[in-house]
Amino acid sequence: MGSIKSGLFISLDGVTEAPDTWHFGYFNEEMGNAVGSLMGGNDAMLLGRRTYDEFAGYWPNADANDPMTKQMNGTRKYVVSNTLTQADWENTTVVGGDDVYDQLRALKADQNLGITGSGTLVRSLLAEGLLDELHLLVHPVVLGAGQRLFEGSAKVPLKLVSSATFSTGVLHLVYANE
Numbered sequence: 001m002g003s004i005k006s007g008l009f010i011s012l013d014g015v016t017e018a019p020d021t022w023h024f025g026y027f028n029e030e031m032g033n034a035v036g037s038l039m040g041g042n043d044a045m046l047l048g049r050r051t052y053d054e055f056a057g058y059w060p061n062a063d064a065n066d067p068m069t070k071q072m073n074g075t076r077k078y079v080v081s082n083t084l085t086q087a088d089w090e091n092t093t094v095v096g097g098d099d100v101y102d103q104l105r106a107l108k109a110d111q112n113l114g115i116t117g118s119g120t121l122v123r124s125l126l127a128e129g130l131l132d133e134l135h136l137l138v139h140p141v142v143l144g145a146g147q148r149l150f151e152g153s154a155k156v157p158l159k160l161v162s163s164a165t166f167s168t169g170v171l172h173l174v175y176a177n178e
Contacts, residue, residue, distance in 0.1 A: 017146035044076035048118030056089035
């Protein structure tokens with residue numbers, strides 16, 4: 001049996017939108033190790049449409065000698081979308097239609113899937129009981145505006161599995177569905 005794990009950069013006030021504008025000042029080796037470990041245990045990436053569009057616009061043209069570029073481009077990817085019909089980024093398959101959750105259950109049956117970003121997808125998988133672990137890298141900053149992870153979400157009980165504090169004040173909280 002596989003799993004679905006999500007990793008998100010999040011502010012104290014719950015904002016996950018545009019972490020490239022606020023998170024890099026907190027990035028250090030500790031966080032890099034946590035993110036690398038989370039990504040390294042996956043057989044494939046699972047992406048929402050907007051995150052896919054951002055990544056597919058950047059990684060195929062990034063420095064080919066960078067190990068991260070090789071990993072991002074070479075990894076098998078599934079993009080969840082009901083509007084995308086074709087994915088041009090190498091190793092990408094579109095998952096969509098009325099049976100999205102059934103397709104995701106089938107993928108999860110024999111693969112470890114990792115989600116980077118994709119807050120809308122994370123919310124829907126939590127509500128559907130398909131997300132096994134939610135890794136939140138909580139940054140000590142209040143942004144005041146931006147898309148929040150749990151806006152409009154239904155109640156989903158979670159269990160704290162582990163926590164760590166980085167020297168930058170970032171908390172790495174790992175939750176599992178109860």
